[in-house]
Amino acid sequence: MKPIDVMLVDDHRMVLEGLRVLLEPLEFVAVTGTCTTAAEVLTALQAHVPDVLLLDINLPDQNGVDLCLQLTQAYPTLRVLALTTLNEKSYVTRMMQNGAAGYVLKNASPEELAEAITRVHAGKKYFSDEVQELLLQPTPAAPEIPVLTRREKEVLALIADGLTSHDIAEKLFLSALTVETHRRNIITKFGVSNTASLIKLAAQYQLI
Structure with a gap:
């Protein structure tokens, strides 16, 4: 052969x-x-x-x-x-x-x-x-990217730019209380506890 x-x-x-x-x-x-x-x-x-x-x-x-x-x-x-x-x-x-x-x-x-x-x-x-x-070995499931509203996306982008809630409120013509509500909702959707973790995760998801 x-x-x-x-x-x-x-x-x-x-x-x-x-x-x-x-x-x-x-x-x-x-x-x-x-x-x-x-x-x-x-x-x-x-x-x-x-x-x-x-x-x-x-x-x-x-x-x-x-x-x-x-x-x-x-x-x-x-x-x-x-x-x-x-x-x-x-x-x-x-x-x-x-x-x-x-x-x-x-x-x-x-x-x-x-x-x-x-x-x-x-x-x-x-x-x-x-x-x-x-x-x-099972392949790890892809992370589920949070679904944000248009306004939440705007707020997230400004948070990433380093603006305070007061600055964001002025820029978007909203009340500071409304901005704080958006901020809390975004943090909840991402499952994080602070702004630093939020920005890091949002960057990984390519949302900012």
Whole structure:
């Protein structure tokens, strides 16, 4: 059976050599190229497209996430397997959205790496155990942005500008008591206890 043609991409040559040493004893894998930058990958693929490409996310000249999309669009038969230290859900989901066939952490055993290569070459997906656990964790719900009336938005903007209730009352032709009522309502809607917290949260919600 023809060995699985594998290309290695990592910006550290010691890592590349280590991967080569791990994979060379495997009869069903043939390492046919190594690259340290995105530019090298793009040049190498013009001459030869492997079956599986092990791709580090941290490259010096281009983000591996963006490069993954570029490669999978240009070479539909290429199976990209992320090999990285980045154990974060956002990276995993973005890599998969960009066409990666799997995601393996660099602390993987040689046996796991071999299995990952075999699985993605067969058209399946592969995730390290730690990555699978990460994907099963619930995504925090997006914060619910308070709904403000037009007048409350005006008052909030002026509070953020540092105006006092008296200044706001004069600017909006309202009574100071009315402004204080709006201020209390806004603070209640945001679930905060003071003006500083209100301004900070409003800025996070991009309301000011």
